[in-house]
Amino acid sequence: MLNRWLPLILLFTFSTYAAQENMGKGKVTVSGEIVESACTISTDDIWQEIDFGNLSLGEFAEGNTPASMPLSIQLINCALDKRDGAAWSSASITFDGERDKYFSDMFAMTGDGKGIGINLTDIKGNKAIPGQSLPDVLIQEETTYLNFNLTLERNGDVLTPGKLSSFLRFMVSYQ
Numbered sequence: 747m748l749n750r751w752l753p754l755i756l757l758f759t760f761s762t763y764a765a766q767e768n769m770g771k772g773k774v775t776v777s778g779e780i781v782e783s784a785c786t787i788s789t790d791d792i793w794q795e796i797d798f799g800n801l802s803l804g805e806f807a808e809g810n811t812p813a814s815m816p817l818s819i820q821l822i823n824c825a826l827d828k829r830d831g832a833a834w835s836s837a838s839i840t841f842d843g844e845r846d847k848y849f850s851d852m853f854a855m856t857g858d859g860k861g862i863g864i865n866l867t868d869i870k871g872n873k874a875i876p877g878q879s880l881p882d883v884l885i886q887e888e889t890t891y892l893n894f895n896l897t898l899e900r901n902g903d904v905l906t907p908g909k910l911s912s913f914l915r916f917m918v919s920y921q
Contacts, residue, residue, distance in 0.1 A: 784834035784885055784920040785821035796896060803907060806862065806900050815896040817866070821890040821918065825887055834919045836882035839892060841874045843914040848902030851875045855898075858908025863901040866914070869893045882921060892918075 805813060819839070826834045846852035852863035853876055866874040872881055874894070883892060888903050 763866055782829060784826060784837065784919075785824035785890060787918060788820040789861075791819045798898060801898070803905055806898075810830055811900045812897050814895050817894040817896050818848050819892040819916065819918075821885065821892065822888070824888055824890055826885065826887055828906065834885060834920050837885050837890065837892070838879040838882045838919050839874075839916055840877065840879045840919070841906050841914050841916045843912060845876045846901050847898050852899070852901060853912055853914060855910040855912045857910040859906055859910040860908070861900055861903045861905035862898050862910055864912055865897045865899050866913075869895075879919070885920070890893070 794817065796817065798813050798815060801813050804810070819838065824834075828834060841853075844854040844856070846854040846863035849863060851873060852865055855862050855864060868874070868880055868883075870881075874880055883890070
């Protein structure tokens, strides 16, 4: 009887030993790229969630002021001197995301709700169009604040209640 189980016991023992050898071990892959850049985007601003909460249909009736919220991106550790002796002077930001199907200069919202898109403007009133750079902003030594306003506005679809969301990406370029 013992001879019949011996290969099974040995196999189990070997498998357990092999598994124990890898227990408590892991692997981390680290990568990155060194770039010459005027500033760094604050880690608090890289991923932002803006919640408009519950809004009534009446808030979007004709003539009403639409809902809006501020959006701020902080550029930190700004050093204006380049390695080649020149100097950084400005930054431009490009927002990208799904375009609204009714107004190509608005960002789309998806979900059960319908009839709302996003307008995004800088503090000077320049409108962010998906995939296009906003006008350059002068950067300051150490810290520069880029401030925007997100506004939910009617688009050409029938206004329908329901959850809505959107995902906007941004890229900062320095000159």
